[in-house]
Amino acid sequence: MKILLLGLGDSPVRSRFIANHCENFIGDIVEHEILTFGYNDGVDIKIGIGDDFSQVFNKLPEGWQPDFCLFWEIEWNLLPEGIEKVPCPTVALISDWDYDIHLSKLYAESFDLVIVIADFEKEALQAIGANKVEVFDRAWAMKEFINASPKAMKDRKYDIVYTTFIDNSLHPERSAWVSRLCGLSDKYNILIENHLPGYKDYMALLGNARLVFSHHRFGSMSGRVFEAGSQGAVVVDTGASVSKLLDPDRDYISVTADNFSSKIEGILSDTKRLQRMSGRIHRKVSGNYEARDHFRRFLKFVDDRLKLERTLSEAVNAEEAENLIKKGTIYYYSYFRTSQGPSIVDGRRRLLLLSAEKFEEAAGPGPSARARTNLAIAKAAYGFLFGRKQFFDSGVDDCIDILKGVTGNCPQYAMAHFNIGLLYLRVGKFSEALDNLKTALQLFKDENSDVDIWCLHNRDYDLFNDFLRKELNDNLFLYCRGDNEKAVKKTRNLYQSFIYYLIALIEEKNRKVYSALEALRKSERLCPDSRLTLTMLVQKLVLLGYKEEGLEMYGKAIGLMPVNIALRLEYIKVLYLYHMDKQAIDEIRILLRTIKTVSRYKNKSSEIKTALDNFTRLKRNPGYSFDPGRENVLNGWLGMLMSCLKKDPKNINLISRIVAILHELGRTGNSLELVSDYTGKYGNELSSKELPALGDLHDHLVKAADEQSNFYAEKLKRINDQLSNVSPL
DSSP: OEEEEEETTTGGGTTTOOOGGGGGTTOOOSSSSSEESSSTTSSSOOOTOOBHHHHHHHHTTTTTOOOOOEETTTSSOOBTTTTGSSSOOOOOOOOSTOHHHHHHHHHHHOEEEEEEHHHHHHHHHTTTOSSSSEEEOOBOOOOOGGGGGGGOOGOOOOEEEEEEOOOOTTTHHEEEHHHHHHHTTTOEEEEEEEEESHHHHHHHHHHEEEEEOOOOOOOOTTTTHHHHHTOEEEEEEEEEEEGTTTTTTTTBBEEOTTTTHHHHHHHHTTTHHHHHHHHHHHHHHHOOOOOOHHHHHHHHHHHHHSSSSOOOOGGTTTOHHHHHHHHHHHHHHHHHHHHSSSOOOOOOOHHHHHHHHHHHHHTTTTOOOHHHHHHHHHHHHHHHHHHHIIIIIIHHHHHHHHHHHHHHHHHTHHHHHHHHHHHHHHHTHHHHHHHHHHHHHHHHHHSSSSTTTTTTOOTTTTHHHHIHHHHHHHHHHHHHHHHHHHHHHHHHHHHHHHHHHHHHHHHHHHOOOHHHHHOOOHHHHHHHHHHHHHHHHHHHHHHHTOOHHHHHHHHHHHHOOOOOOOHHHHHHHHHHHHTTTHHHHHHHHHHHHHHHHHHGGGHHHHHHHHHTTTTTGGGGGOSOOOOOHHHHHHHHHHHHHHHHHSTTTTTTHHHHHHHHHHHHHTHHHHHHHHHHHHHHHGGGOTTTTTTTEEEHHHHHHHHHHHHHHHHHHHHHHHHHHHHHOOOOO
């Protein structure tokens, strides 16, 4: 067969995950003619970003016509314009379809055949618009990396290895598995490692592990299964798809959250069984799943399924404006999928510029709300990423003018109002941001407003990605599956929750800490599992003295982010402050296990141990009664609240909270001075609701002064008695 393959060329990505990219071995597939095309040096036919697909065919060798075009992991690459006019079948492999549904949907609709790796993903791609979808398990191992003589199990350094990155926003379930692994690290030698820069280093690490952990968010089979098997490591997998190719508990260990610990203990306690499994999976991978042989099976699989009548893409008959919006959307999301980190397509600013051009053409002179809002979002992304100074000087005003044109013509279009507020926030115009975000908030609450769920996401803004990206994509998928009403309702709630979170950030910058707390509570009620909201909410609750609510929310936040070490350290400090020493000690053990096991946290060890050393009450022989751990927390809170008081000097609630902290620190004199100053300046301005609070403060201070006087008298007497019993040397 003759195959035209969208390739990576000399992209550095090819050397990071070598077995993932068929370009690394197709030179050995001599029975087929494979030509590559793409955007980087190193391909057979190089094209430019924005070029039409016809330019690829114009550059083919004379008389050479492909049997089909193959787009390998297209969701991480850029699809050329004009694919609907390609004179041969088009086939795409799509794996990470859920990261940006906008892009995946447009890509899925563009091909004659889409290949996925599991049945659930087949259903998913069909739901988002793919014409024809088939499943092929394309995991394999390259022969040059298959270890001919794997280490014996008894000679391996690690009991369990898991190579992954931790992302509580996009992959919360992965953090839960990391936490479970850390829970076994007192008994076993476990390493949780970042993705290694060198593939050889990665394979060597797998070869030094008895067990290799594998998890896929949809239960699909990861390529890690056969990579580990090629090194004689036994895989522990959480999904269902592996069992279609391998025998559970003979070739690999299948686990669930409930049986995870018992199955790990069972296999690691039986070295003979572990060695048998190692030999079995190594033989199976070596004999059946070498990359080149399996790729040949893949090509036959595709050829067998292309004996069908082609389906003409809908894009041919779509309106021009709609096609332009689709093209703009592809260029926009392709920038974020291909051009950051070790770039897949070195498009840099060109992709975003093309995106803005397409949206501008689509908008034309008419009042197209989506095209114009998308235009402003694309232009803003370009400005923030590639010309911040110029953008802050004039570009942001241009974007806001575009959006105000939308709100003038389509006042119910919520996304335009939201993006005006977001832009003002990002350039530091907080008053304007607050006004526009509150307007957007009311529109998202109004069921009659226009909430366009297909409007572009603000992918250049980290806060947006962390708060909304996964959840909004989940809702788009829900919409594609036909549950439109539920998807729109959930989207309304998500944007409301995010706006309340942004309002809290603005109120915090204005030092209005109680207003920030109220906004965060509203955000949490709308989106109870928002990790950003919970992280900020727990800090405000304990700062302002809401002990029980704060502890409850800390427990919830830790449950959702079990390997967030900064959050867990904060929680330990709060438990210590509240004299919940047993719980604090338990949390310290978990924290120390985590930083020991997860390699990315090991550089935090000294910092964390220094913090823990201040918790003198937990030591067997603390030496002195002075408690630096408690003092540090309370003084930190005091500094925050005093800075708030400078901005909001009349707030009686702030005064009450500061007095409570000063009392904890034994600084009754400072409390008296503070309340005296406050009463003298603002006593006559208090409302009928605020005046009783000042009376309560007075009564509290009277009691505190008496307690402190008695405390001083008792301590002085004790010192006097001790001195009377001291004998000179």
